[in-house]
Amino acid sequence: MTLEKRKKIEMYRKLLEIRHFEEKVYDLYGQNLVPGTIHLYAGQEAVAVGVCANLRRDDYITSTHRGHGHCIAKGAQLNRVMAEILGKKTGYCKGKGGSMHIANFSVGMLGATAVVGAGLPIAAGAGLSIRLRKTDQVVACFFGEGASNQGTFHEGINMAALWKLPVLFVCENNLYAMGTRQSRVMAIENVADRGVAYGIPGVVVDGNDVMAVYEAACEAVERARSGKGPTLIECKTYRHKGHSRFDPATYRPKEEVEEWMKRDPITRFRARLLEMKTLTEEEADKIEQDVAAAVEDAVKFAVESPFPAPEEALEHVYI
Amino acid sequence: MREITYRDALREALREEMLRDETVFVLGEDVGRYWKGAFKVTKGLAEEFGDERVQDTPISESAIIGVATGAAITGMRPVAEIMFGDLSTLAMDQIANQAAKLRYMFGGQTKVPLVIRMPFGAGVNIAAHHSQSLEAWFIHVPGLKVAVPSTPYDAKGLLKTAIRDDNPVMFFEHKLLYSIKELVPKEEYTVPLGVADVKREGEDVTIVATLYMVHKSLAAAEELIKQGISAEVIDPRTLVPLDKETIVKSVKKTGRIVIVTEDCKTGGVSAEISAVVAEEAIDYLDAPVKRVAEPDTPIPFSPPLEKFVIPDENKIIGAVKEVVH
Incomplete structure (x- = not known):
């Protein structure tokens, strides 16, 4: 598959946006500017970017507690995502959701749910809605390998498969559900193997190779848009940091971490773009500088934004 | 005015709202043409509106509500049936954490126009798993509305209002009420939520x-x-x-x-x-x-x-x- 140059550069920029964004979130947390906790997406960027590069603005995604990357990849503005994480009035959810519950309906980002696995039936429901409204939209549902052990995984995929709904079930297998290694809770190695149980394709891809993710998602989107139903895509990936902010991730062997860090999705994609002469060193550096500046602007916007008025807590319970 | 049962009144409400608004659809276990709902409330609807708008589902309460919620936040007005209110336990996360909270968590960006109909209640000797009255659980969840109609007139009017409401509404139907009869107007009417x-x-x-x-x-x-x-x-x-x-x-x-x-x-x-x-x-x-x-x-x-x-x-x-x- 040959991707046009513009698309590849766009994907490179998105990867960098998410990485720089997450590094800034980490710093801001250290400065006590982020209330609560954070679950950083650094290391998994190729999954969100590779999938969302196939989606139109009016397509939908559902996300998880580790959702900053999904939001950015689907086209949310950095400054408003950052503002939400800082609990500010200018955040997408006006400070009501925070890091674990961001949504941006204007770009089809139907929201992150912090209950593991809860997004699968909701994504299937968006798919049913597309079917009933007779549009050609698709839904990408992100979740981790831990979520694949929830009943909602089974129930949601079964319904989507049964009704041939236009849904991509994108499993980001980062090997650990909090501190629990996959092999301690599952007798199989590939979540994608479960696809056969629902009569849908289950595909394993290198989740740290944005082109591989792009291509797998491209096929799944075509399948979904043409009414052939869902695909289960398992992206093998790894988070750079611990589960949440204060997790030193000592349960992961040093060698394993080192091995995965060598397969960093951004380093790899940059090398590939240079090798393919899609970008020169200077152009790649320039993109990174631009991204760093944009993230700085987002931080400035978020830090300078006001908190919501306390009584706004009473709004939006009912319409 | 004519005398109709609570069951008929509910069916009329569903039918009228499905005719009025094509985004309204019904889903649940055995609600379709083969069984017509455990208490026959959806009888005839599949024949009139098609199987897609009267959608039989697998026995998956959690996904019934999750799917309904996903449809509700993307432009539809689902009416989900949980065959017995007791089984709402299986869907509790989707009801209480998802449907009820999405609008709030997302700062008002979305709405969840969803009705969850639940036959419930004791009196027919089907014991602990099919007879409970669980209304109190749901009044404790901000974001949900809770309707408890006792008559055919109220059942029809409240269900029509609930379907038009932009919030998730838990709709309790006591199973001993289905066959009671009352004079109900033929003409269009609704009953507001929040008026005793x-x-x-x-x-x-x-x-x-x-x-x-x-x-x-x-x-x-x-x-x-x-x-x-x-x-x-x-x-x-x-x-x-x-x-x-x-x-x-x-x-x-x-x-x-x-x-x-x-x-x-x-x-x-x-x-x-x-x-x-x-x-x-x-x-x-x-x-x-x-x-x-x-x-x-x-x-x-x-x-x-x-x-x-x-x-x-x-x-x-x-x-x-x-x-x-």
Whole structure:
């Protein structure tokens, strides 16, 4: 598959946006500017970017507690995502959701749910809605390998498969559900193997190779848009940091971490773009500088934004 | 006006709203053309509107509500049926954490126009897993509305309003009510959420009752008047929003209140209504608040056991006499 140059550069920029964004979130947390906790997406960027590069603005995604990357990849503005994480009035959810519950309906980002696995039936429901409204939209549902052990995984995929709904079930297998290694809770190695149980394709891809993710998602989107139903895509990936902010991730062997860090999705994609002469060193550096500046602007916007008025807590319970 | 059953009234509401708005659709276990709903409420709808708008589902309560929620936030108005209210336990995360909270968590970016219909309640000897009254669980979840119609007229009018409402509405249908009949207008009408109905006016005591207990309370009131006690029977019709004003106004008039519900007494609907009266009308009370409710047991199977735990006319009459004398 040959991707046009513009698309590849766009994907490179998105990867960098998410990485720089997450590094800034980490710093801001250290400065006590982020209330609560954070679950950083650094290391998994190729999954969100590779999938969302196939989606139109009016397509939908559902996300998880580790959702900053999904939001950015689907086209949310950095400054408003950052503002939400800082609990500010200018955040997408006006400070009501925070890091674990961001949504941006204007770009089809139907929201992150912090209950593991809860997004699968909701994504299937968006798919049913597309079917009933007779549009050609698709839904990408992100979740981790831990979520694949929830009943909602089974129930949601079964319904989507049964009704041939236009849904991509994108499993980001980062090997650990909090501190629990996959092999301690599952007798199989590939979540994608479960696809056969629902009569849908289950595909394993290198989740740290944005082109591989792009291509797998491209096929799944075509399948979904043409009414052939869902695909289960398992992206093998790894988070750079611990589960949440204060997790030193000592349960992961040093060698394993080192091995995965060598397969960093951004380093790899940059090398590939240079090798393919899609970008020169200077152009790649320039993109990174631009991204760093944009993230700085987002931080400035978020830090300078006001908190919501306390009584706004009473709004939006009912319409 | 013509006499129709509660079941027919619900079906008419669904049909009229499906005709009125093509985004309205029904989903649930066995709601389609083959079984027509466990209590036959959806009979005929699949034939008229097609199988896609009257969608049979796998036995997956969590996904029924999750799918309905996903459809609701993307432009549809689903009416999901949970075959027995007891089974809402299987969908609790999707109801209480997802449907109820999405709008709030996302700062008002979305709305969840979803109705969850639930046959429920005791009285037909199907024991602990198919007979519970769980309304109180849902009034404790901000973001949900809770409708509790006791008559065919109210069932139709409230269901139509619930379907048009942009919030998730838990719609409780007591299974002993399905066959009761009442005169219901042929013409279009709706019943607003949050407006109680005074089912019988009286002077000496206020009885607040819900669902099937409205009928038992009305029967008790009929007996009480023969004994010289005039009871006012109020049906809140919805628990969220709750028409506190009508209840408080009545208590100020009668000075006495008996609350009759089929759910467990502890932490139940009657507890919430008692608290409202304590906060807003305690100075008007001439006797302590009295509650007639289920005595905090699972619903037992054997007929004499079930009969023992469910409120009835005698228990209501006994409670009224305690507060009146």
